[in-house]
Each structure stands twice: as structure tokens, then as C-alpha cells.
Amino acid sequence: RKEVEQDPGPFNVPEGATVAFNCTYSNSASQSFFWYRQDCRKEPKLLMSVYSSGNEDGRFTAQLNRASQYISLLIRDSKLSDSATYLCVVNGGFSGGYNKLIFGAGTRLAVHP
């Protein structure tokens, strides 16, 4: 079983749609959770951290369920510029001195006019 699992997609949605991505992780010792965005052939960039209480940044909402070891990302009012691959990322617990990141393979989103 992969340590971080995501639906690879692609999710093809029209502009203005709401889309949700899910992710599960296997290491119950993980302490930090993130969504990164990666454009084609470019470096991953932090989209948002994910907190236990849930957090929102504009059109983006992230949720964490520690009991189910499940993370989600909701994008409202999708824009063409949201087209990218979204990486679910968790830290590896004690492994790697708490800085080690475990990446999901990514979910590809394509927003069309």
C-alpha cells in the first residue's frame, strides 16, 4: 500500500465548477499535512497547509480527518488557471527528523471553458 494515495484523475471540469480531491495516508505518526500544486514540468509549490480544524484560503478549503487518516481539498468556482496537478503531502513523522515529506502521486485537474 502506498503511504499517500490519491486518485490520479484527470478531473475535467468546466469553469465555475466545484471540485473535490481526496487523499489517504498510512502513517498515523504524521504531524503535518499540505497540498502542493505542480504545473506541468515545473516545481511543486505550496498551495496550503492543512490543519485539524480545517482551513480556507479564498476559493480553496482543506480538511483533515486524523481518525480516518484522510485529507481533502475543495476548489470552488474553478478557473482555467487552476489547471494543474495537486499533490497531497504529509510529513513522515519521526523519520527523516520530522522534515521528511511523503508525496502522493498527484491528482490532475483540467478546467475547460
Place this chain on the structure above:
Amino acid sequence: EAQVTQNPRYLITVTGKKLTVTCSQNMNHEYMSWYRQDPGLGLRQIYYSMNVEVTDKGDVPEGYKVSRKEKRNFPLILESPSPNQTSLYFCASSFLGPENIQYFGAGTRLSVL
């Protein structure tokens, strides 16, 4: 400007010819890491360093070496590259601690013929 700089961005080489990919950061980060990204597998950690002269293996260290003689630099060395090391490589850095965000270089696309 705060950044992680990798060089070269693109490299085509032949089996067995030693090469070095450089990585430099200007944010005074203690933690640096190398990842490789392959289709369907996500980013996998090769080596990491928690400070000068402190390095350790990640998940896929075979065929790679690193050094950390200065805080800002973390070169990746392939002593005898093989075709299975054809991949997209990213260097990343952060402060220590699980909450700290990792910043990535622009990537190095390596092809070993």
C-alpha cells in the same frame, strides 16, 4: 529574492559518465533534500541533510551521493549514471521542524542514454 537554484536544468549524458547537479539556497535553511519524480510514482526522497556535514539516505539512495560542506549548497552526484536514473530531479530546502514549508528548485531533467 529567496530561492533554491539548481543547475543544470536539462542534461543528456551517457551511461557511466560521472555528473553533478548543483543546488544552492539563500534562505539560511538547515534542511535540504533531493527528490526524483517519475510518472505515477510521485516524488521520492533520495538523500537529505539536516545541517552541514550531516547527511542521510532517503528512500531511493542507490546510485547517488551527496555532500554538505556549506550550509547553502547540497550537490547531487551520480558517479556512474545508468538509464534507470533518467528522471526529473528536485532539490528542496526548509528550516527544521515538521511545520516548515519546503521550497523547491526549478528541477533538473536528466536523460541517461
